[in-house]
Amino acid sequence: MTREILISEVGPRDGLQSIKTIMPTPAKKAWITALAASGLREIEVGSFVPPHLLPQLADTAEIVAHALTIPHLTVAVLVPNRHGAEAAIKAGAHKLTIPFSASETHSLKNVRRTHAQMLDEVRSIVALLRALPANRRPKFEGGMSTAFGCTYEGDVPADKVVRLAQELREAGCDEVGLSDSVGYANPAQIRDLVVRVRDVVGRDAFAGLHLHNTRGLGLANVVAGLEVGVEIFDSSMAGIGGCPFAPGATGNIVTEDLVFMLESMGLHTGVDLTKLFEARKILAAAVPTEELYGYVPAAGLPLGYRASAAGAR
Protein backbone atom coordinates (compact mmCIF):
# COMPACT_ATOMS: atom_id res chain seq x y z
CA MET A 1 0.00 0.00 0.00
CA THR A 2 1.21 3.46 -0.86
CA ARG A 3 2.20 5.74 1.99
CA GLU A 4 1.77 9.25 0.52
CA ILE A 5 -1.75 10.34 -0.38
CA LEU A 6 -2.64 13.54 -2.21
CA ILE A 7 -5.91 15.09 -1.10
CA SER A 8 -7.28 17.51 -3.67
CA GLU A 9 -9.60 19.90 -1.85
CA VAL A 10 -12.61 20.75 -4.05
CA GLY A 11 -14.72 22.64 -1.53
CA PRO A 12 -14.14 26.10 -3.05
CA ARG A 13 -15.46 24.75 -6.37
CA ASP A 14 -17.72 21.70 -5.93
CA GLY A 15 -18.80 22.83 -2.49
CA LEU A 16 -19.52 26.49 -3.11
CA GLN A 17 -21.17 25.92 -6.50
CA SER A 18 -24.00 23.95 -4.98
CA ILE A 19 -24.96 26.00 -1.97
CA LYS A 20 -27.25 28.99 -2.09
CA THR A 21 -24.97 31.36 -0.23
CA ILE A 22 -22.52 33.34 -2.33
CA MET A 23 -19.34 33.43 -0.31
CA PRO A 24 -17.75 36.90 -0.40
CA THR A 25 -14.44 37.03 -2.28
CA PRO A 26 -12.35 38.10 0.75
CA ALA A 27 -13.75 35.19 2.77
CA LYS A 28 -12.91 32.78 -0.06
CA LYS A 29 -9.37 34.06 -0.12
CA ALA A 30 -9.00 33.70 3.65
CA TRP A 31 -10.50 30.21 3.50
CA ILE A 32 -8.20 29.05 0.70
CA THR A 33 -5.20 30.49 2.55
CA ALA A 34 -6.23 28.56 5.66
CA LEU A 35 -6.82 25.36 3.68
CA ALA A 36 -3.35 25.60 2.17
CA ALA A 37 -1.87 26.44 5.58
CA SER A 38 -3.28 23.15 6.92
CA GLY A 39 -1.04 21.34 4.45
CA LEU A 40 -3.39 20.74 1.51
CA ARG A 41 -1.19 20.80 -1.58
CA GLU A 42 -3.88 21.01 -4.29
CA ILE A 43 -7.09 23.03 -4.21
CA GLU A 44 -9.72 23.33 -6.93
CA VAL A 45 -10.45 26.98 -6.36
CA GLY A 46 -13.22 27.69 -8.87
CA SER A 47 -14.80 27.09 -12.22
CA PHE A 48 -14.69 29.17 -15.39
CA VAL A 49 -18.38 29.01 -16.24
CA PRO A 50 -20.63 31.92 -17.24
CA PRO A 51 -21.43 33.96 -14.09
CA HIS A 52 -25.18 33.79 -14.76
CA LEU A 53 -25.01 30.00 -14.45
CA LEU A 54 -22.94 29.92 -11.26
CA PRO A 55 -22.82 33.36 -9.63
CA GLN A 56 -21.15 31.69 -6.63
CA LEU A 57 -18.00 31.25 -8.73
CA ALA A 58 -18.08 34.51 -10.71
CA ASP A 59 -14.89 35.68 -8.98
CA THR A 60 -12.84 32.65 -10.06
CA ALA A 61 -10.19 34.69 -11.92
CA GLU A 62 -9.54 36.83 -8.84
CA ILE A 63 -9.48 33.72 -6.63
CA VAL A 64 -6.97 32.03 -8.93
CA ALA A 65 -4.77 35.13 -8.77
CA HIS A 66 -4.86 34.97 -4.98
CA ALA A 67 -4.22 31.23 -4.82
CA LEU A 68 -1.19 31.62 -7.10
CA THR A 69 0.46 33.75 -4.40
CA ILE A 70 0.44 30.77 -2.01
CA PRO A 71 3.76 28.89 -2.27
CA HIS A 72 3.80 25.21 -3.28
CA LEU A 73 0.04 25.10 -3.95
CA THR A 74 -1.33 23.49 -7.09
CA VAL A 75 -4.15 25.76 -8.23
CA ALA A 76 -6.80 23.75 -10.06
CA VAL A 77 -9.97 24.92 -11.79
CA LEU A 78 -12.89 23.38 -13.62
CA VAL A 79 -13.50 24.32 -17.25
CA PRO A 80 -16.66 23.17 -19.03
CA ASN A 81 -15.44 24.13 -22.52
CA ARG A 82 -12.79 25.90 -24.62
CA HIS A 83 -14.03 29.30 -23.59
CA GLY A 84 -13.51 28.38 -19.94
CA ALA A 85 -10.09 26.93 -20.75
CA GLU A 86 -9.03 30.20 -22.36
CA ALA A 87 -10.01 32.08 -19.21
CA ALA A 88 -8.23 29.54 -17.01
CA ILE A 89 -5.03 29.81 -19.05
CA LYS A 90 -5.21 33.59 -18.94
CA ALA A 91 -5.66 33.45 -15.16
CA GLY A 92 -2.63 31.19 -14.85
CA ALA A 93 -4.19 28.10 -13.25
CA HIS A 94 -1.83 25.12 -12.85
CA LYS A 95 -4.42 22.51 -13.67
CA LEU A 96 -7.63 22.39 -15.71
CA THR A 97 -10.26 19.70 -15.34
CA ILE A 98 -13.04 19.23 -17.84
CA PRO A 99 -16.04 17.26 -16.62
CA PHE A 100 -16.98 14.50 -19.03
CA SER A 101 -20.10 12.49 -18.18
CA ALA A 102 -19.89 8.78 -18.91
CA SER A 103 -23.67 8.94 -19.07
CA GLU A 104 -24.56 10.77 -22.29
CA THR A 105 -27.95 11.68 -20.84
CA HIS A 106 -26.21 13.38 -17.93
CA SER A 107 -23.79 15.06 -20.35
CA LEU A 108 -26.67 16.50 -22.35
CA LYS A 109 -28.39 17.77 -19.20
CA ASN A 110 -25.20 19.08 -17.62
CA VAL A 111 -23.34 20.71 -20.51
CA ARG A 112 -25.80 20.13 -23.42
CA ARG A 113 -23.26 18.14 -25.41
CA THR A 114 -23.00 14.59 -26.70
CA HIS A 115 -19.89 12.49 -26.10
CA ALA A 116 -18.66 13.27 -29.63
CA GLN A 117 -19.16 16.99 -29.08
CA MET A 118 -17.34 16.81 -25.73
CA LEU A 119 -14.41 14.97 -27.29
CA ASP A 120 -14.22 17.70 -29.93
CA GLU A 121 -14.15 20.26 -27.13
CA VAL A 122 -11.36 18.33 -25.43
CA ARG A 123 -9.32 18.26 -28.64
CA SER A 124 -9.85 21.96 -29.13
CA ILE A 125 -8.57 22.68 -25.59
CA VAL A 126 -5.61 20.36 -26.12
CA ALA A 127 -4.69 22.31 -29.28
CA LEU A 128 -4.85 25.51 -27.27
CA LEU A 129 -2.63 24.06 -24.54
CA ARG A 130 -0.09 22.61 -26.95
CA ALA A 131 0.34 26.03 -28.53
CA LEU A 132 1.62 27.32 -25.18
CA PRO A 133 5.28 27.17 -24.18
CA ALA A 134 5.84 23.93 -22.21
CA ASN A 135 6.76 25.80 -19.02
CA ARG A 136 3.48 27.73 -19.08
CA ARG A 137 1.25 24.80 -20.01
CA PRO A 138 -1.22 23.74 -17.32
CA LYS A 139 -2.00 20.08 -16.77
CA PHE A 140 -5.28 18.95 -18.30
CA GLU A 141 -7.52 16.32 -16.72
CA GLY A 142 -10.62 14.63 -18.08
CA GLY A 143 -12.83 14.15 -15.03
CA MET A 144 -15.17 11.31 -15.87
CA SER A 145 -18.38 12.01 -13.99
CA THR A 146 -21.21 9.48 -13.49
CA ALA A 147 -18.51 6.82 -13.95
CA PHE A 148 -20.19 4.54 -11.40
CA GLY A 149 -23.83 5.12 -12.29
CA CYS A 150 -26.23 7.88 -13.21
CA THR A 151 -29.50 9.12 -11.78
CA TYR A 152 -30.92 9.29 -15.31
CA GLU A 153 -29.48 6.13 -16.88
CA GLY A 154 -28.95 3.92 -13.82
CA ASP A 155 -26.07 1.51 -14.47
CA VAL A 156 -23.21 2.87 -16.53
CA PRO A 157 -21.40 -0.16 -17.97
CA ALA A 158 -17.74 -0.46 -16.99
CA ASP A 159 -16.80 -1.26 -20.59
CA LYS A 160 -18.18 2.08 -21.67
CA VAL A 161 -16.26 3.96 -18.97
CA VAL A 162 -13.03 2.21 -19.93
CA ARG A 163 -13.57 3.02 -23.62
CA LEU A 164 -14.35 6.68 -22.88
CA ALA A 165 -11.29 6.94 -20.61
CA GLN A 166 -9.16 5.72 -23.49
CA GLU A 167 -10.81 8.19 -25.85
CA LEU A 168 -10.12 11.05 -23.44
CA ARG A 169 -6.45 10.09 -23.33
CA GLU A 170 -6.32 9.75 -27.11
CA ALA A 171 -7.95 13.17 -27.40
CA GLY A 172 -4.98 14.51 -25.44
CA CYS A 173 -5.95 14.69 -21.77
CA ASP A 174 -2.85 14.34 -19.60
CA GLU A 175 -4.86 12.56 -16.93
CA VAL A 176 -8.22 10.89 -16.45
CA GLY A 177 -10.02 10.75 -13.10
CA LEU A 178 -13.15 8.90 -12.05
CA SER A 179 -16.06 10.63 -10.33
CA ASP A 180 -18.93 9.05 -8.45
CA SER A 181 -20.92 12.24 -8.94
CA VAL A 182 -24.17 10.83 -7.53
CA GLY A 183 -23.01 8.43 -4.83
CA TYR A 184 -23.77 5.17 -6.64
CA ALA A 185 -20.35 3.51 -6.31
CA ASN A 186 -19.63 0.50 -4.12
CA PRO A 187 -16.21 -0.77 -3.01
CA ALA A 188 -16.19 -3.80 -5.35
CA GLN A 189 -16.99 -1.57 -8.31
CA ILE A 190 -14.29 0.93 -7.29
CA ARG A 191 -11.64 -1.79 -7.24
CA ASP A 192 -12.70 -3.18 -10.60
CA LEU A 193 -13.09 0.09 -12.48
CA VAL A 194 -9.93 1.73 -11.13
CA VAL A 195 -7.81 -1.22 -12.21
CA ARG A 196 -9.39 -1.36 -15.66
CA VAL A 197 -9.23 2.38 -16.32
CA ARG A 198 -5.65 2.63 -15.07
CA ASP A 199 -4.71 -0.18 -17.40
CA VAL A 200 -5.83 1.79 -20.44
CA VAL A 201 -4.82 5.32 -19.44
CA GLY A 202 -1.54 4.39 -17.79
CA ARG A 203 -0.71 4.45 -14.09
CA ASP A 204 0.80 7.94 -14.09
CA ALA A 205 -2.18 9.33 -16.01
CA PHE A 206 -4.78 8.18 -13.49
CA ALA A 207 -5.97 11.28 -11.66
CA GLY A 208 -7.63 9.49 -8.76
CA LEU A 209 -11.12 9.32 -7.32
CA HIS A 210 -13.73 12.00 -6.77
CA LEU A 211 -16.28 10.48 -4.39
CA HIS A 212 -19.58 11.61 -2.97
CA ASN A 213 -21.12 10.36 0.25
CA THR A 214 -24.74 10.29 -0.88
CA ARG A 215 -25.32 6.75 0.36
CA GLY A 216 -22.76 6.81 3.16
CA LEU A 217 -20.18 4.71 1.28
CA GLY A 218 -17.68 7.50 0.61
CA LEU A 219 -14.91 6.44 2.98
CA ALA A 220 -15.61 2.74 2.34
CA ASN A 221 -14.93 3.49 -1.32
CA VAL A 222 -11.71 5.26 -0.36
CA VAL A 223 -10.56 2.10 1.41
CA ALA A 224 -11.32 0.11 -1.75
CA GLY A 225 -9.35 2.67 -3.76
CA LEU A 226 -6.40 2.42 -1.37
CA GLU A 227 -6.47 -1.36 -1.77
CA VAL A 228 -5.79 -1.02 -5.48
CA GLY A 229 -3.19 1.68 -4.99
CA VAL A 230 -5.09 4.92 -5.58
CA GLU A 231 -2.99 7.83 -4.31
CA ILE A 232 -5.22 10.83 -5.10
CA PHE A 233 -8.64 11.59 -3.63
CA ASP A 234 -10.85 14.64 -4.02
CA SER A 235 -12.79 15.79 -0.98
CA SER A 236 -14.56 18.85 0.27
CA MET A 237 -14.23 20.57 3.61
CA ALA A 238 -17.35 19.95 5.70
CA GLY A 239 -18.74 17.88 2.83
CA ILE A 240 -20.49 20.88 1.38
CA GLY A 241 -21.35 20.58 -2.26
CA GLY A 242 -22.82 18.11 -4.64
CA CYS A 243 -24.11 18.38 -8.17
CA PRO A 244 -27.00 20.75 -8.88
CA PHE A 245 -27.75 18.80 -12.08
CA ALA A 246 -27.90 15.38 -10.42
CA PRO A 247 -31.06 15.09 -8.33
CA GLY A 248 -30.51 13.34 -5.01
CA ALA A 249 -26.77 13.92 -4.90
CA THR A 250 -25.52 15.38 -1.61
CA GLY A 251 -22.01 16.41 -0.71
CA ASN A 252 -18.51 15.23 -1.42
CA ILE A 253 -16.68 13.12 1.08
CA VAL A 254 -15.58 15.22 4.03
CA THR A 255 -11.93 16.34 4.01
CA GLU A 256 -11.71 16.34 7.80
CA ASP A 257 -12.94 12.73 8.09
CA LEU A 258 -10.79 11.62 5.15
CA VAL A 259 -7.63 13.10 6.65
CA PHE A 260 -8.46 11.51 10.00
CA MET A 261 -8.96 8.10 8.43
CA LEU A 262 -5.82 8.19 6.31
CA GLU A 263 -3.59 9.53 9.07
CA SER A 264 -5.03 6.99 11.53
CA MET A 265 -4.09 4.27 9.06
CA GLY A 266 -0.51 5.52 9.07
CA LEU A 267 -0.74 7.09 5.62
CA HIS A 268 0.74 10.54 5.08
CA THR A 269 -1.46 13.35 3.80
CA GLY A 270 0.70 16.24 4.94
CA VAL A 271 -2.42 17.79 6.45
CA ASP A 272 -2.55 18.99 10.04
CA LEU A 273 -6.01 18.27 11.44
CA THR A 274 -5.86 21.05 14.02
CA LYS A 275 -5.13 23.59 11.30
CA LEU A 276 -7.83 22.03 9.14
CA PHE A 277 -10.35 22.66 11.94
CA GLU A 278 -9.22 26.30 11.94
CA ALA A 279 -10.03 26.52 8.21
CA ARG A 280 -13.44 24.99 8.95
CA LYS A 281 -14.14 27.84 11.37
CA ILE A 282 -13.53 30.33 8.55
CA LEU A 283 -15.94 28.44 6.32
CA ALA A 284 -18.57 28.20 9.06
CA ALA A 285 -18.37 31.94 9.72
CA ALA A 286 -18.61 32.77 6.01
CA VAL A 287 -21.62 30.56 5.20
CA PRO A 288 -23.45 30.53 8.55
CA THR A 289 -26.77 29.27 7.17
CA GLU A 290 -25.35 26.30 5.27
CA GLU A 291 -25.21 22.81 6.73
CA LEU A 292 -21.70 21.56 7.47
CA TYR A 293 -21.00 17.83 7.68
CA GLY A 294 -18.32 15.70 9.22
CA TYR A 295 -18.11 13.10 11.99
CA VAL A 296 -14.66 13.89 13.34
CA PRO A 297 -15.38 17.62 13.81
CA ALA A 298 -18.46 16.59 15.82
CA ALA A 299 -17.00 13.71 17.85
CA GLY A 300 -13.49 15.07 18.27
CA LEU A 301 -10.25 13.18 17.92
CA PRO A 302 -9.72 9.95 19.86
CA LEU A 303 -7.86 10.24 23.14
CA GLY A 304 -4.17 9.73 22.42
CA TYR A 305 -4.60 10.25 18.66
CA ARG A 306 -1.35 10.65 16.75
CA ALA A 307 -1.29 11.65 13.08
CA SER A 308 0.43 9.21 10.71
CA ALA A 309 1.45 7.15 13.67
CA ALA A 310 -1.54 5.23 14.91
CA GLY A 311 -1.96 2.77 12.04
CA ALA A 312 -2.20 -0.77 13.24
CA ARG A 313 -1.57 -0.26 16.92
Place this chain on the structure above:
Amino acid sequence: MTREILISEVGPRDGLQSIKTIMPTPAKKAWITALAASGLREIEVGSFVPPHLLPQLADTAEIVAHALTIPHLTVAVLVPNRHGAEAAIKAGAHKLTIPFSASETHSLKNVRRTHAQMLDEVRSIVALLRALPANRRPKFEGGMSTAFGCTYEGDVPADKVVRLAQELREAGCDEVGLSDSVGYANPAQIRDLVVRVRDVVGRDAFAGLHLHNTRGLGLANVVAGLEVGVEIFDSSMAGIGGCPFAPGATGNIVTEDLVFMLESMGLHTGVDLTKLFEARKILAAAVPTEELYGYVPAAGLPLGYRASAAGAR
Protein backbone atom coordinates in the same frame (compact mmCIF):
# COMPACT_ATOMS: atom_id res chain seq x y z
CA MET B 1 -13.54 -12.80 -0.66
CA THR B 2 -16.36 -14.58 1.10
CA ARG B 3 -19.78 -14.39 -0.49
CA GLU B 4 -22.18 -15.02 2.44
CA ILE B 5 -22.26 -12.43 5.21
CA LEU B 6 -24.14 -12.76 8.50
CA ILE B 7 -25.54 -9.51 9.80
CA SER B 8 -26.33 -9.68 13.49
CA GLU B 9 -28.93 -7.02 14.23
CA VAL B 10 -28.28 -5.44 17.63
CA GLY B 11 -30.81 -2.59 17.50
CA PRO B 12 -33.26 -4.10 20.01
CA ARG B 13 -30.38 -4.34 22.52
CA ASP B 14 -27.58 -1.87 21.80
CA GLY B 15 -29.97 0.55 20.14
CA LEU B 16 -32.81 0.58 22.63
CA GLN B 17 -30.57 0.53 25.72
CA SER B 18 -29.09 3.90 24.89
CA ILE B 19 -32.10 5.95 23.92
CA LYS B 20 -34.37 7.67 26.43
CA THR B 21 -37.64 6.28 25.08
CA ILE B 22 -38.77 2.96 26.50
CA MET B 23 -40.21 1.07 23.54
CA PRO B 24 -43.45 -0.68 24.52
CA THR B 25 -43.21 -4.48 24.56
CA PRO B 26 -45.81 -5.05 21.79
CA ALA B 27 -43.93 -2.62 19.51
CA LYS B 28 -40.66 -4.42 20.22
CA LYS B 29 -42.26 -7.71 19.26
CA ALA B 30 -43.68 -6.29 16.04
CA TRP B 31 -40.31 -4.71 15.23
CA ILE B 32 -38.36 -7.91 15.84
CA THR B 33 -40.88 -9.85 13.74
CA ALA B 34 -40.42 -7.35 10.91
CA LEU B 35 -36.61 -7.45 11.23
CA ALA B 36 -36.65 -11.22 10.94
CA ALA B 37 -39.12 -11.04 8.03
CA SER B 38 -36.61 -8.88 6.14
CA GLY B 39 -34.22 -11.84 6.21
CA LEU B 40 -32.06 -11.05 9.24
CA ARG B 41 -31.04 -14.41 10.70
CA GLU B 42 -29.64 -13.28 14.05
CA ILE B 43 -31.01 -10.60 16.36
CA GLU B 44 -29.69 -9.55 19.76
CA VAL B 45 -33.08 -8.96 21.32
CA GLY B 46 -32.19 -7.74 24.79
CA SER B 47 -29.95 -7.83 27.82
CA PHE B 48 -30.40 -9.55 31.16
CA VAL B 49 -29.35 -6.68 33.37
CA PRO B 50 -31.15 -5.41 36.47
CA PRO B 51 -34.25 -3.45 35.36
CA HIS B 52 -33.28 -0.43 37.47
CA LEU B 53 -30.09 -0.10 35.41
CA LEU B 54 -31.73 -0.45 32.00
CA PRO B 55 -35.50 -0.12 32.27
CA GLN B 56 -35.61 -0.07 28.45
CA LEU B 57 -34.74 -3.77 28.45
CA ALA B 58 -36.71 -4.89 31.51
CA ASP B 59 -38.98 -7.04 29.30
CA THR B 60 -36.10 -9.07 27.81
CA ALA B 61 -37.46 -12.46 29.01
CA GLU B 62 -40.80 -11.80 27.31
CA ILE B 63 -39.05 -10.56 24.16
CA VAL B 64 -36.87 -13.68 24.05
CA ALA B 65 -40.00 -15.84 24.36
CA HIS B 66 -41.55 -14.00 21.42
CA ALA B 67 -38.40 -14.16 19.29
CA LEU B 68 -38.14 -17.91 19.88
CA THR B 69 -41.47 -18.33 18.04
CA ILE B 70 -39.89 -16.94 14.84
CA PRO B 71 -38.58 -19.84 12.70
CA HIS B 72 -34.87 -19.98 11.77
CA LEU B 73 -33.97 -16.97 13.92
CA THR B 74 -30.94 -17.04 16.21
CA VAL B 75 -32.05 -15.29 19.38
CA ALA B 76 -29.09 -13.60 21.04
CA VAL B 77 -28.90 -11.70 24.32
CA LEU B 78 -26.31 -9.82 26.33
CA VAL B 79 -25.44 -11.02 29.83
CA PRO B 80 -23.19 -8.94 32.10
CA ASN B 81 -22.64 -11.71 34.66
CA ARG B 82 -23.64 -15.17 35.93
CA HIS B 83 -26.95 -13.91 37.23
CA GLY B 84 -27.83 -12.63 33.76
CA ALA B 85 -26.67 -15.88 32.20
CA GLU B 86 -29.00 -17.85 34.46
CA ALA B 87 -31.91 -15.71 33.34
CA ALA B 88 -30.90 -16.06 29.68
CA ILE B 89 -30.67 -19.83 29.95
CA LYS B 90 -34.05 -19.95 31.69
CA ALA B 91 -35.55 -17.82 28.91
CA GLY B 92 -34.12 -20.17 26.29
CA ALA B 93 -31.85 -17.76 24.33
CA HIS B 94 -29.74 -19.39 21.62
CA LYS B 95 -26.72 -17.25 22.21
CA LEU B 96 -25.23 -15.33 25.14
CA THR B 97 -22.65 -12.59 24.81
CA ILE B 98 -20.73 -11.24 27.74
CA PRO B 99 -19.13 -7.83 27.25
CA PHE B 100 -15.48 -7.87 28.25
CA SER B 101 -13.63 -4.55 28.08
CA ALA B 102 -10.07 -4.73 26.84
CA SER B 103 -9.60 -1.48 28.72
CA GLU B 104 -9.66 -2.33 32.42
CA THR B 105 -10.64 1.25 33.26
CA HIS B 106 -13.68 0.88 31.02
CA SER B 107 -14.43 -2.51 32.56
CA LEU B 108 -14.40 -1.03 36.03
CA LYS B 109 -16.67 1.85 34.99
CA ASN B 110 -19.01 -0.37 32.94
CA VAL B 111 -19.41 -3.50 35.10
CA ARG B 112 -17.25 -2.61 38.14
CA ARG B 113 -14.97 -5.58 37.62
CA THR B 114 -11.27 -6.10 36.88
CA HIS B 115 -10.13 -8.38 34.07
CA ALA B 116 -9.41 -11.14 36.57
CA GLN B 117 -12.88 -10.79 38.09
CA MET B 118 -14.47 -10.84 34.62
CA LEU B 119 -12.56 -13.99 33.67
CA ASP B 120 -13.82 -15.61 36.88
CA GLU B 121 -17.35 -14.62 35.87
CA VAL B 122 -16.80 -16.12 32.43
CA ARG B 123 -15.58 -19.39 33.95
CA SER B 124 -18.56 -19.48 36.26
CA ILE B 125 -20.95 -19.06 33.30
CA VAL B 126 -19.08 -21.70 31.32
CA ALA B 127 -19.53 -24.13 34.23
CA LEU B 128 -23.24 -23.35 34.23
CA LEU B 129 -23.48 -23.94 30.47
CA ARG B 130 -21.48 -27.17 30.55
CA ALA B 131 -23.86 -28.57 33.13
CA LEU B 132 -26.68 -28.28 30.58
CA PRO B 133 -27.52 -31.05 28.11
CA ALA B 134 -25.60 -30.34 24.87
CA ASN B 135 -28.81 -29.85 22.87
CA ARG B 136 -30.03 -27.15 25.26
CA ARG B 137 -26.71 -25.36 25.62
CA PRO B 138 -26.63 -21.85 24.15
CA LYS B 139 -23.53 -20.60 22.40
CA PHE B 140 -21.37 -18.29 24.52
CA GLU B 141 -19.45 -15.35 23.09
CA GLY B 142 -16.92 -13.08 24.71
CA GLY B 143 -17.52 -9.69 23.15
CA MET B 144 -14.32 -7.73 23.54
CA SER B 145 -15.31 -4.10 23.86
CA THR B 146 -12.91 -1.13 23.58
CA ALA B 147 -10.73 -3.49 21.52
CA PHE B 148 -9.62 -0.63 19.25
CA GLY B 149 -9.24 2.11 21.82
CA CYS B 150 -10.93 3.57 24.87
CA THR B 151 -12.21 6.99 25.78
CA TYR B 152 -10.60 6.61 29.23
CA GLU B 153 -7.31 4.91 28.34
CA GLY B 154 -6.78 6.05 24.74
CA ASP B 155 -4.76 3.44 22.84
CA VAL B 156 -5.42 -0.16 23.78
CA PRO B 157 -2.35 -2.14 22.68
CA ALA B 158 -3.05 -4.90 20.15
CA ASP B 159 -0.86 -7.32 22.13
CA LYS B 160 -3.14 -6.91 25.12
CA VAL B 161 -6.28 -7.54 23.05
CA VAL B 162 -4.74 -10.66 21.55
CA ARG B 163 -3.75 -11.95 25.00
CA LEU B 164 -7.20 -11.26 26.46
CA ALA B 165 -8.88 -12.94 23.47
CA GLN B 166 -6.81 -16.04 24.15
CA GLU B 167 -7.71 -15.89 27.86
CA LEU B 168 -11.41 -15.63 27.00
CA ARG B 169 -11.13 -18.75 24.85
CA GLU B 170 -9.16 -20.57 27.55
CA ALA B 171 -11.83 -19.59 30.05
CA GLY B 172 -14.33 -21.42 27.85
CA CYS B 173 -15.97 -18.90 25.52
CA ASP B 174 -17.08 -20.60 22.30
CA GLU B 175 -16.41 -17.45 20.33
CA VAL B 176 -14.66 -14.11 20.69
CA GLY B 177 -15.79 -10.97 18.86
CA LEU B 178 -14.16 -7.55 18.61
CA SER B 179 -16.05 -4.35 19.37
CA ASP B 180 -15.10 -0.82 18.49
CA SER B 181 -17.43 0.44 21.21
CA VAL B 182 -16.34 4.06 20.93
CA GLY B 183 -15.62 4.52 17.23
CA TYR B 184 -11.81 4.64 17.48
CA ALA B 185 -10.95 1.94 14.92
CA ASN B 186 -9.36 2.58 11.55
CA PRO B 187 -9.21 0.18 8.59
CA ALA B 188 -5.50 -0.63 8.99
CA GLN B 189 -6.04 -1.49 12.65
CA ILE B 190 -9.08 -3.62 11.81
CA ARG B 191 -7.07 -5.70 9.34
CA ASP B 192 -4.20 -6.17 11.75
CA LEU B 193 -6.18 -6.99 14.87
CA VAL B 194 -8.69 -9.31 13.18
CA VAL B 195 -5.90 -11.42 11.70
CA ARG B 196 -4.02 -11.60 15.00
CA VAL B 197 -7.04 -12.38 17.16
CA ARG B 198 -8.33 -14.98 14.71
CA ASP B 199 -4.94 -16.64 14.80
CA VAL B 200 -5.16 -17.22 18.54
CA VAL B 201 -8.88 -17.99 18.94
CA GLY B 202 -9.25 -20.05 15.76
CA ARG B 203 -11.06 -19.06 12.59
CA ASP B 204 -14.38 -20.71 13.51
CA ALA B 205 -14.33 -19.10 16.94
CA PHE B 206 -14.06 -15.56 15.64
CA ALA B 207 -17.47 -13.93 16.19
CA GLY B 208 -16.92 -10.98 13.87
CA LEU B 209 -16.92 -7.22 14.24
CA HIS B 210 -19.17 -4.91 16.23
CA LEU B 211 -18.55 -1.42 14.84
CA HIS B 212 -19.71 2.05 15.73
CA ASN B 213 -19.84 5.00 13.37
CA THR B 214 -18.77 7.70 15.83
CA ARG B 215 -16.09 9.10 13.51
CA GLY B 216 -17.75 8.09 10.23
CA LEU B 217 -15.43 5.15 9.57
CA GLY B 218 -17.95 2.38 10.25
CA LEU B 219 -18.43 1.11 6.70
CA ALA B 220 -14.80 1.78 5.81
CA ASN B 221 -13.91 -0.55 8.67
CA VAL B 222 -16.36 -3.13 7.31
CA VAL B 223 -14.52 -3.05 3.97
CA ALA B 224 -11.24 -3.64 5.83
CA GLY B 225 -12.88 -6.55 7.67
CA LEU B 226 -14.14 -8.04 4.41
CA GLU B 227 -10.62 -7.81 3.01
CA VAL B 228 -9.34 -10.14 5.72
CA GLY B 229 -12.32 -12.47 5.42
CA VAL B 230 -14.65 -11.35 8.22
CA GLU B 231 -18.10 -12.89 7.64
CA ILE B 232 -20.08 -11.56 10.61
CA PHE B 233 -20.92 -7.93 11.36
CA ASP B 234 -23.15 -6.43 14.03
CA SER B 235 -25.25 -3.43 13.07
CA SER B 236 -28.27 -1.57 14.32
CA MET B 237 -31.32 -0.49 12.38
CA ALA B 238 -31.26 3.29 11.89
CA GLY B 239 -27.96 3.39 13.76
CA ILE B 240 -29.67 3.99 17.06
CA GLY B 241 -27.69 3.09 20.11
CA GLY B 242 -24.25 3.56 21.49
CA CYS B 243 -22.76 3.07 24.87
CA PRO B 244 -24.13 5.06 27.80
CA PHE B 245 -20.89 4.44 29.68
CA ALA B 246 -18.58 5.64 26.91
CA PRO B 247 -18.79 9.42 26.60
CA GLY B 248 -18.82 10.60 22.99
CA ALA B 249 -19.89 7.29 21.49
CA THR B 250 -22.83 7.55 19.12
CA GLY B 251 -24.63 4.79 17.28
CA ASN B 252 -23.75 1.47 15.73
CA ILE B 253 -23.25 1.20 12.01
CA VAL B 254 -26.58 1.38 10.22
CA THR B 255 -28.07 -1.95 9.12
CA GLU B 256 -29.79 -0.42 6.10
CA ASP B 257 -26.56 1.14 4.78
CA LEU B 258 -24.56 -2.01 5.58
CA VAL B 259 -26.99 -4.25 3.69
CA PHE B 260 -26.96 -1.84 0.75
CA MET B 261 -23.17 -1.80 0.61
CA LEU B 262 -22.74 -5.56 0.90
CA GLU B 263 -25.47 -6.40 -1.62
CA SER B 264 -24.13 -3.76 -4.03
CA MET B 265 -20.76 -5.48 -3.80
CA GLY B 266 -22.38 -8.75 -4.83
CA LEU B 267 -22.19 -10.27 -1.35
CA HIS B 268 -25.20 -12.15 -0.01
CA THR B 269 -26.80 -11.05 3.24
CA GLY B 270 -30.18 -12.70 2.72
CA VAL B 271 -31.77 -9.37 3.67
CA ASP B 272 -34.44 -7.73 1.51
CA LEU B 273 -33.93 -3.95 1.67
CA THR B 274 -37.54 -3.15 0.87
CA LYS B 275 -38.69 -5.27 3.81
CA LEU B 276 -35.97 -3.73 5.95
CA PHE B 277 -37.41 -0.28 5.22
CA GLU B 278 -40.80 -1.62 6.39
CA ALA B 279 -39.22 -2.64 9.70
CA ARG B 280 -37.71 0.86 9.95
CA LYS B 281 -41.22 2.33 9.73
CA ILE B 282 -42.25 0.28 12.76
CA LEU B 283 -39.23 1.55 14.68
CA ALA B 284 -39.88 5.16 13.62
CA ALA B 285 -43.50 4.94 14.75
CA ALA B 286 -42.54 3.38 18.09
CA VAL B 287 -39.80 5.87 19.04
CA PRO B 288 -41.03 9.02 17.28
CA THR B 289 -38.84 11.44 19.24
CA GLU B 290 -35.56 9.58 18.69
CA GLU B 291 -33.13 10.45 15.92
CA LEU B 292 -32.86 7.80 13.21
CA TYR B 293 -29.74 7.62 11.03
CA GLY B 294 -28.94 6.13 7.66
CA TYR B 295 -27.90 7.47 4.26
CA VAL B 296 -29.68 4.97 2.04
CA PRO B 297 -33.08 5.46 3.71
CA ALA B 298 -32.65 9.21 3.08
CA ALA B 299 -31.22 9.12 -0.46
CA GLY B 300 -33.10 6.08 -1.73
CA LEU B 301 -31.71 3.21 -3.76
CA PRO B 302 -29.80 3.93 -6.97
CA LEU B 303 -31.78 3.76 -10.19
CA GLY B 304 -31.53 0.21 -11.53
CA TYR B 305 -30.24 -1.18 -8.19
CA ARG B 306 -30.18 -4.96 -7.97
CA ALA B 307 -29.47 -6.80 -4.74
CA SER B 308 -26.49 -9.20 -4.75
CA ALA B 309 -26.14 -8.61 -8.46
CA ALA B 310 -24.57 -5.22 -8.99
CA GLY B 311 -21.08 -5.94 -7.70
CA ALA B 312 -18.44 -4.78 -10.14
CA ARG B 313 -20.63 -3.66 -13.01
